Amino acid sequence: MATLVKDKPRTGCINPIFNCQPCGAQFAAIGIRDTIALVHGGQGCCTFVRLMFAQHFKENFDIASSSLHEDAAVFGGTKRVIDGVKNLVLRYPDLKLIPIITTCSTETIGDDIEACIVELDAWLKENHPSRGIRVIPIHTPSYKGSQAMGYNAAMEQIVRALAKRGEPSKKVNVFTGWVNPGDVTELKHLFSEMGIPANILMDTETFASGIMPDKSSFAYGDTTVSDLANTANAFASVAPCAYEGGLAAKYLESEFRVPSMVGVTPIGIENTDKFLRQLSDLTGRRIPRSLVEERARAIDSIVDLGHMFLAGKRVAIYGDPDLVIGLADYCIELGMEPVLLLMGDDLKGYKKDTRIAELGKKAVGFEMEVILNADLWELERRLRDGMKLDLILGHSKGRFIAIDYQVPMVRVGFPVFDRAGMWKNPIFGYHGAEWLAEAIANEFFAHMEFKKDREWILNVW
Amino acid sequence: MPMALLEADVKIPERKKHVYIKQPGEDTKQYLPASNITTIPGSLSERGCSYCGAKLVIGGVLKDTIQIIHGPVGCSYNTWHTKRYPSDADNFQIKYAWSTDMKESNVVFGGEARLKKSMLEAFAAFPDKRRMMVYTTCATALIGDDIKAVAKEVQDELGDVDIFCVECPGFAGVSQSKGHHVFNIDWVNQKVGTVEPDITSDFTINIIGDYNIQGDAYVLQRYMDEIGVQVIAHFTGNGTYDACRSMHRAKLSITNCARSAGYIANELQKQYGIPRMDVDTWGFDYVKESLRKIGAFFNIEDRVEALIEREVAVHGPRLDGFKAGLAGKKVAIWTGGPRLWHWTKALEDDLGMEVVAMASKFGHQEDFEKVIARGRVGTVYIDDGNELEFFEVIDMVKPDVIFTGPRVGELVKKVHIPYINGHAYHNGPYMGFEGAVNMARDMSNAIHSNLFKLAKRDISKGGF
Incomplete structure (x- = not known):
């Protein structure tokens, strides 16, 4: 049946799917070791984003603000950037990188960040020559795109500022996209099984930190400035999320001739197969038996659920664009019907994305609506007007829709603040496919019991 | 030196005027932390916009x-x-x-x-x-x-x-405080007086500066219902737009959060002659005091005494149950502003705890006057505290529990200190008699958590 791709029929936004661009830049920055970004704007631009990260990960991440006040808004805020960076340098002895992230206010007043950096570089050279600190610009005006585009833009600008030609390396750059640490672990696992050395950008696995007996452990990002410099010398770049990391991979391709593989998102069995085949083509490494077995175990688990519990279920999906496309594909693979996909920003590229057209061809027996520039009201008003849904896949910002309309919901993406520890689980890879199918089934089971709807089926299955 | 330059601030010495350690015999005429002034960029301030x-x-x-x-x-x-x-x-x-x-x-x-x-x-x-x-x-x-x-x-x-x-x-x-001010003043000038409420009692009040965190306003509403006082408007907990337009018809404004809403109480007094009465709706003994002030104002002392007697009979023994486990325990309060002075003496008088460090994000001079007047000698008082200062202060005063936000809570957890959500509570409400008990229970559960004891154990060293 037909796929309908259309724009949200309203101008304003009711219950946004995304935060604005600077949030994405801040997420990129916390993935880098010995880094504190300085957000140049009002204090809320950084304080609330830090709160959101803390809500999702149950960890603290350090991000600074230039604390733009009224005088700076009128006369320009570059002095606050200069002072802010100096204060960070003076008080945090291990710092190696300070990205300056712009916002709507400071882009509107037109503060010259590049000139600030020239001044700061001279100051650093004179006063702290041995520290080797880099200060780099990240322009993310909040009135463009979304947090996803901000992440994409930030990754590109970070690589642009730091990538440096040197000895060729055997490593493959892996621009993970805005994914959870569980997915980073899974990507590392796939690369390791394939025998391909990976340069993970950004390595967020270390976001999981413990309460150590000696109080020494804190959450941090583990990608280093030298990892970023070395992206220029990689054997290839892989960006599983086209809209989050794709720009950086393309930049390296055009500037340093690092071949890139962009946009094969390993969500579901078929997509993971494709991802591995492309890695194999790219590197000449064969897919090992261990992955054949891992894949077989995943399919074995999913088969127990697929045609009995999942088939024919109607699903709405929202969140990061590659996640939404990947999940929709996987739903179809499971025999489910992704009837509503909400793309939460106005990126022009969606209309040309062949993956969305492909989904349309696979959507047999049901109609799939794809709403561009969508908000969560597009989901809620459909439910209010009688749309039948069996499942919502999305982040916690849609929680009250699931609660009020009693639709089972599995939390995926960012932010998830109303379920514990979800960021530790992968969506990517065969492990991710297996976990996700089981999470969906378990959500259905809990719902059946809560509603006393054929809960007795679960006596034997 | 009562104004203290912390080690963490050696490179930003202007922070010295924001950090005060109270010494015997001093009062706020001599020393008061600077507050409500420009944030130092890059300091990892906790302020919002x-x-x-x-x-x-x-x-x-x-x-x-x-x-x-x-x-x-x-x-x-x-x-x-x-x-x-x-x-x-x-x-x-x-x-x-x-x-x-x-x-x-x-x-x-x-x-x-x-x-x-x-x-x-x-x-x-x-x-x-x-x-x-x-x-x-x-x-x-x-x-x-x-x-x-x-x-x-x-x-x-x-x-x-x-x-x-x-x-x-x-x-x-310089902080969220400016937003409180603008909202208060514009509301009273543009919207108050444009709706007439139904008056059902001779005793009418506005409850100002309570935001129904975890149901605080429900508790206050119940008390007012019981003593026969009509609440014209909650500004703004569980409140409505039109009720807040009719605030000019109350005979009294009681003000809890004086920082975020003291302005409107003042304006109502100035423009409509409605007296402003500052109350503490947190803290077991403070609540008694505040209810008695309202009772005296309306001449309904006996109704208030009956309410207090009943509430104390129900909740007093519950609070007493937590006292032994909390007496002498050290508390830090790192919140917005007024909760410092609302809570410090209440925790000490009600429960025998020691409040050893307090930090305010957006408090003004009058907030610090109040908190230093109510707070202990030796306690650290900080305006617009930042992360490195917090770690240093933890080492100085070694709190057993910290009231702060969830992000900072995740940070102090790593150094083996439990936090309680000082903005939104763990399991509230925290206002009223029952709220004081909830707060004591949450602190007790946090301080006596087995998990923190286990976290301290290094299993590689044996001896357990």
């Missing part, structure tokens, strides 16, 4: 009002799902966030048309909601969109709606 002070703290609490944020999407997104203020109107106020989602072309050509369309769409989507607040943000203030003119157009066009404009972009002022 002025816009959030208006929207997230005050306006957004109202249970019947559409809150539309004119600016890029983040300002709306960020002030959504970050508060625990329920209502009896199906939690409308925490479920929805509206934004004009402005784009680059609006920055260049202006965003007024976009605002108008967004406002009309919002009213159309929620046909039973006829009240709206519109907020400017950094971007829309800089380009100079005239939101008042747009609001007037929409009001004229729809007829049955009322709209309040809040012009307080994030960069105004």
Whole structure:
């Protein structure tokens, strides 16, 4: 049946799917070791984003603000950037990188960040020559795109500022996209099984930190400035999320001739197969038996659920664009019907994305609506007007829709603040496919019991 | 030296005037931390912006009002799902966030048309909601969109709606405090006096500066119902837009959070002659005191005494049950401002605890006067504290529990100190007699948690 791709029929936004661009830049920055970004704007631009990260990960991440006040808004805020960076340098002895992230206010007043950096570089050279600190610009005006585009833009600008030609390396750059640490672990696992050395950008696995007996452990990002410099010398770049990391991979391709593989998102069995085949083509490494077995175990688990519990279920999906496309594909693979996909920003590229057209061809027996520039009201008003849904896949910002309309919901993406520890689980890879199918089934089971709807089926299955 | 330059601040020595350690015999005429002044950039300050002070703290609490944020999407997104203020109107106020989602072309050509369309769409989507607040943000203030003119157009066009404009972009002022101020003053000048309430009692009050965190306002409402006092308006916990327009008809304003809402209490006194009475609605003994003040004002002491007697009989023994486990335990309070002076003496007098460090994000001089008057000698008092200072202060005063926000809570957890949500509570309400018990219970559970004892054990060293 037909796929309908259309724009949200309203101008304003009711219950946004995304935060604005600077949030994405801040997420990129916390993935880098010995880094504190300085957000140049009002204090809320950084304080609330830090709160959101803390809500999702149950960890603290350090991000600074230039604390733009009224005088700076009128006369320009570059002095606050200069002072802010100096204060960070003076008080945090291990710092190696300070990205300056712009916002709507400071882009509107037109503060010259590049000139600030020239001044700061001279100051650093004179006063702290041995520290080797880099200060780099990240322009993310909040009135463009979304947090996803901000992440994409930030990754590109970070690589642009730091990538440096040197000895060729055997490593493959892996621009993970805005994914959870569980997915980073899974990507590392796939690369390791394939025998391909990976340069993970950004390595967020270390976001999981413990309460150590000696109080020494804190959450941090583990990608280093030298990892970023070395992206220029990689054997290839892989960006599983086209809209989050794709720009950086393309930049390296055009500037340093690092071949890139962009946009094969390993969500579901078929997509993971494709991802591995492309890695194999790219590197000449064969897919090992261990992955054949891992894949077989995943399919074995999913088969127990697929045609009995999942088939024919109607699903709405929202969140990061590659996640939404990947999940929709996987739903179809499971025999489910992704009837509503909400793309939460106005990126022009969606209309040309062949993956969305492909989904349309696979959507047999049901109609799939794809709403561009969508908000969560597009989901809620459909439910209010009688749309039948069996499942919502999305982040916690849609929680009250699931609660009020009693639709089972599995939390995926960012932010998830109303379920514990979800960021530790992968969506990517065969492990991710297996976990996700089981999470969906378990959500259905809990719902059946809560509603006393054929809960007795679960006596034997 | 009572003003202290912490080790963490050696490179930003201007912080010295913000950190005070109280010495015997001193009072606030001699020493007072500087406050409500420019934030030091890059200091890892905890402050929010002025816009959030208006929207997230005050306006957004109202249970019947559409809150539309004119600016890029983040300002709306960020002030959504970050508060625990329920209502009896199906939690409308925490479920929805509206934004004009402005784009680059609006920055260049202006965003007024976009605002108008967004406002009309919002009213159309929620046909039973006829009240709206519109907020400017950094971007829309800089380009100079005239939101008042747009609001007037929409009001004229729809007829049955009322709209309040809040012009307080994030960069105004030095913290969220400026947003409180702008909201208070504009509300009293533009909206108070435009609705007449039904008066059902001789005793009428406004409850000002309570935001129904985890149901605080329900507790206060119950007390007022029981002593026969009619609450004209809650400003703004579980409150309505129109009730807040009718605040001019109360005979008394009781003010809890004097920092965020003292301004409107003052204006009501000045413009309408309604006396302002400052109360503490947190703390077991403070609540008694505050209820007695209200009783004395209306001459209904016996009703108040009956209420107190019954509540104390129910909750007194419960509170006593926690005293032994909490006496002598050290507390730090790192919150916005007024909770420092509301809580410090209450924790000490009610429970025998020691409040050893306090930090305020946006308190003013009068807040520090109050807290230093009520606080202990030897305690550290900090304005606009930052992360490195917090770690240093932890080493200095070694608190057993810290009242702070969830992010800082995640940080102090790593150094083996439990936190309790000092903004939104762990398991509230914390106001009233039952609230004091809830607070004591939460502290007790935190301080005596087995998990922190286990966290200290290094299994590689044996001996366990």
